[in-house]
Amino acid sequence: GVGPAAARTRTTCGYCGVGCALDVVTQNGEVAAVLPARDGPVNHGHACVKGRFSHGFRTSPERLTRPLLRRGGTLEPAGWDEALAHVARGLRAAVDAGGPDAVAAISSARATNEDNYLVQKFMRVVIGTNNVDNCSRLCHSPSAAGLTASFGLSGGTDSFDDVERADCLLVVGANPVEAHPVVGARLLNRVLHGAKLVVADPRAVGLALHADVHLRPRPGTNVALFHGLAHILLAERLADEEFLRARATGLPELTQLLADYPPDRVADITGVPAPDLVAAARLYGRAERPAIVYGLGVTEHLHGTDGVRSLANLAILRGAVGTDRGYGVNPLRGQNNVQGASDMGALPDLLPGYGKVTDPAVRSRAERVWGVTVPARPGLRIPDMFAAARAGDLRALWVIGEDVCATDPDASHVAQALDACPLVVCNELFLSETARHADVVLPVASWLEKDGTFVNFDRRFQRVRPAVPPPGETRTDFDIVRALAKAMGVDLGCATPADALAECARLAPVFAGLSHDRLDHEGAVPWPCPDPDRPGEAKLYLERFATPDGLAHLAATPYLPPGEEPDDSYPLVLVTGRRWAHYNSGSMTRRGGNLALDPVDFLDLHPDDAARYEVRGGEQVTVESRHGRARLIARVSEQTAPGQVFCSFHFPASGINRLTSDHADTVTSCPEYKVTAVRVAPP
Numbered sequence: 001g002v003g004p005a006a007a008r009t010r011t012t013c014g015y016c017g018v019g020c021a022l023d024v025v026t027q028n029g030e031v032a033a034v035l036p037a038r039d040g041p042v043n044h045g046h047a048c049v050k051g052r053f054s055h056g057f058r059t060s061p062e063r064l065t066r067p068l069l070r071r072g073g074t075l076e077p078a079g080w081d082e083a084l085a086h087v088a089r090g091l092r093a094a095v096d097a098g099g100p101d102a103v104a105a106i107s108s109a110r111a112t113n114e115d116n117y118l119v120q121k122f123m124r125v126v127i128g129t130n131n132v133d134n135c136s137r138l139c140h141s142p143s144a145a146g147l148t149a150s151f152g153l154s155g156g157t158d159s160f161d162d163v164e165r166a167d168c169l170l171v172v173g174a175n176p177v178e179a180h181p182v183v184g185a186r187l188l189n190r191v192l193h194g195a196k197l198v199v200a201d202p203r204a205v206g207l208a209l210h211a212d213v214h215l216r217p218r219p220g221t222n223v224a225l226f227h228g229l230a231h232i233l234l235a236e237r238l239a240d241e242e243f244l245r246a247r248a249t250g251l252p253e254l255t256q257l258l259a260d261y262p263p264d265r266v267a268d269i270t271g272v273p274a275p276d277l278v279a280a281a282r283l284y285g286r287a288e289r290p291a292i293v294y295g296l297g298v299t300e301h302l303h304g305t306d307g308v309r310s311l312a313n314l315a316i317l318r319g320a321v322g323t324d325r326g327y328g329v330n331p332l333r334g335q336n337n338v339q340g341a342s343d344m345g346a347l348p349d350l351l352p353g354y355g356k357v358t359d360p361a362v363r364s365r366a367e368r369v370w371g372v373t374v375p376a377r378p379g380l381r382i383p384d385m386f387a388a389a390r391a392g393d394l395r396a397l398w399v400i401g402e403d404v405c406a407t408d409p410d411a412s413h414v415a416q417a418l419d420a421c422p423l424v425v426c427n428e429l430f431l432s433e434t435a436r437h438a439d440v441v442l443p444v445a446s447w448l449e450k451d452g453t454f455v456n457f458d459r460r461f462q463r464v465r466p467a468v469p470p471p472g473e474t475r476t477d478f479d480i481v482r483a484l485a486k487a488m489g490v491d492l493g494c495a496t497p498a499d500a501l502a503e504c505a506r507l508a509p510v511f512a513g514l515s516h517d518r519l520d521h522e523g524a525v526p527w528p529c530p531d532p533d534r535p536g537e538a539k540l541y542l543e544r545f546a547t548p549d550g551l552a553h554l555a556a557t558p559y560l561p562p563g564e565e566p567d568d569s570y571p572l573v574l575v576t577g578r579r580w581a582h583y584n585s586g587s588m589t590r591r592g593g594n595l596a597l598d599p600v601d602f603l604d605l606h607p608d609d610a611a612r613y614e615v616r617g618g619e620q621v622t623v624e625s626r627h628g629r630a631r632l633i634a635r636v637s638e639q640t641a642p643g644q645v646f647c648s649f650h651f652p653a654s655g656i657n658r659l660t661s662d663h664a665d666t667v668t669s670c671p672e673y674k675v676t677a678v679r680v681a682p683p
């Protein structure tokens with residue numbers, strides 16, 4: 001316990017995927033300050049305004065501290081035994097009526113690895129379904145699919161320490177200065193010390209001010225942009241022919257495809273002037289050690305996986321991946337543990353450690369550890385869960401720490417799905433938009449109050465430790481999953497989070513060398529880590545790629561247009577993203593000191609568009625898409641390109657995700673958040 005004297009607890013930030021190590025200072029049982037750890041392996045003594053000051057949510061009067069149960073249409077306080085018994089009865093009834101696949105769970109990229117491990121185990125062992133997914137579906141599932149197809153593993157190819165040694169950075173579809181500020185600062189520092197910088201982003205994001213070349217493609221044209229760069233690499237003989245001969249496959253097919261992507265044609269598709277394309281390709285192509293860093297501007301598209309693969313092509317053509325001649329392809333993960341939630345198998349087609357549920361050898365390894373038969377059929381992805389609920393096929397949905405009604409696209413349809421589902425259970429800190437539609441709301445501990453591990457964006461496992469006790473009657477997700485299993489007559493084992501990681505390590509060879517003990521001693525360990533006596537692999541593929549043939553795979557996928565394009569009725573393109581002071585749906589950052597830093601959301605639009613549509617900065621405007629309507633305050637800014645508008649999703653009350661469409665990546669179902677045709681008008 002924490003006594004009257006100040007105490008410090010080393011933990012890992014619960015906001016973005018950078019994974020800053022933080023020292024939480026407590027006094028009299030409450031958080032007094034959050035300090036960046038000087039010896040933090042990623043943050044080196046730095047932290048951003050989110051990690052430092054967003055702990056006020058913990059004591060917000062709106063914090064849920066007792067379970068809530070819907071009675072006669074109203075959510076009312078209930079005891080834990082009653083709430084868990086109600087959920088257990090509801091799950092049993094759903095299985096009786098529709099079989100195990102009538103139940104689904106959305107696990108949490110904010111929760112620990114151990115929570116996620118236990119949730120997917122609950123679904124597979126207690127319910128008997130693979131219907132479990134996490135919000136990587138909505139952000140980086142194209143990274144997992146694309147990087148796996150190109151290189152063999154779903155994570156970024158290099159550590160950020162390596163990326164920081166690059167002499168040319170290609171930063172694509174990311175705004176790290178605001179969304180991943182500690183990484184943004186490290187990248188900027190590298191540029192100020194001489195590295196070349198190419199930024200590819202429709203917006204004039206912070207790093208673009210320091211770029212040697214800023215490419216501003218029309219949203220939805222990434223694949224053409226990357227093919228244009230690849231075309232120039234080949235045309236100007238900037239490719240690494242020896243690497244391509246020895247370690248890659250697919251060059252003839254790609255060469256044939258790239259013939260259709262000369263700079264002039266790519267300029268027509270993307271809006272990027274051909275000389276800028278050539279300049280960018282030469283910077284990346286002539287660098288001795290280039291690195292690619294990218295974000296959701298690459299993935300959240302109708303062809304997001306193609307985008308990841310065509311971006312990966314550039315690193316393969318340069319031999320800048322799996323060698324000492326560059327630092328590969330590195331996704332900036334959004335949520336603190338979105339990498340870990342996927343690593344732990346909270347996915348409908350993959351078990352912990354990325355073994356396919358369709359592979360009998362993979363299933364039998366899990367079956368030996370769990371003592372049950374694992375279903376072979378892949379489960380539902382998140383958008384399919386909502387469709388199944390609307391169709392009456394999904395009878396129970398457990399949503400753990402995700403405000404799907406605020407953050408998923410085409411949000412009106414999400415709310416309809418929840419209302420159509422006979423049992424909706426939410427694990428939540430607050431009465432979120434989603435929890436308002438739930439039948440049972442279970443109050444949970446936050447990242448400051450729980451034990452476990454997170455995996456950051458460069459695959460490092462780090463410890464999470466409770467600095468303060470959970471308030472009121474709140475319980476950890478981990479305890480809740482175990483208790484619910486018990487209420488359904490199943491002992492899930494894994495008495496502690498350390499036990500859960502140990503069990504996962506037995507089941508998944510890539511994590512076999514990991515344990516809480518080891519992390520307590522070493523601080524941060526990257527995966528793959530198959531051996532407890534050897535370090536994890538920070539840089540991947542030095543000997544061979546992890547594809548079945550050991551080669552890097554070039555992808556020859558043609559450019560295809562986005563799901564929506566502007567027209568006379570909806571002449572602007574809406575792009576959504578993050579701002580500096582808030583985090584995702586803002587449920588935590590809006591309830592702490594950060595609200596004063598950034599109190600309202602804006603719709604950013606270019607001065608030309610403001611004049612054209614008679615919109616003045618500071619005035620409220622109506623934004624409409626084919627899917628819904630929202631009201632926002634206009635902000636006139638050249639940061640947004642003509643023909644585009646930008647808004648965050650930090651303020652659910654503005655309803656921005658009622659506008660976004662259900663278009664989704666054709667491979668992974670990741671929503672196309674980055675391209676929605678809209679119009680604006682005075683209110």
Ligand code: SF4
Nearest residue numbers: 013015016020048051
């Ligand atoms: Fe670090 Fe990200 Fe947390 Fe900011 S939000 S302190 S950059 S982990």
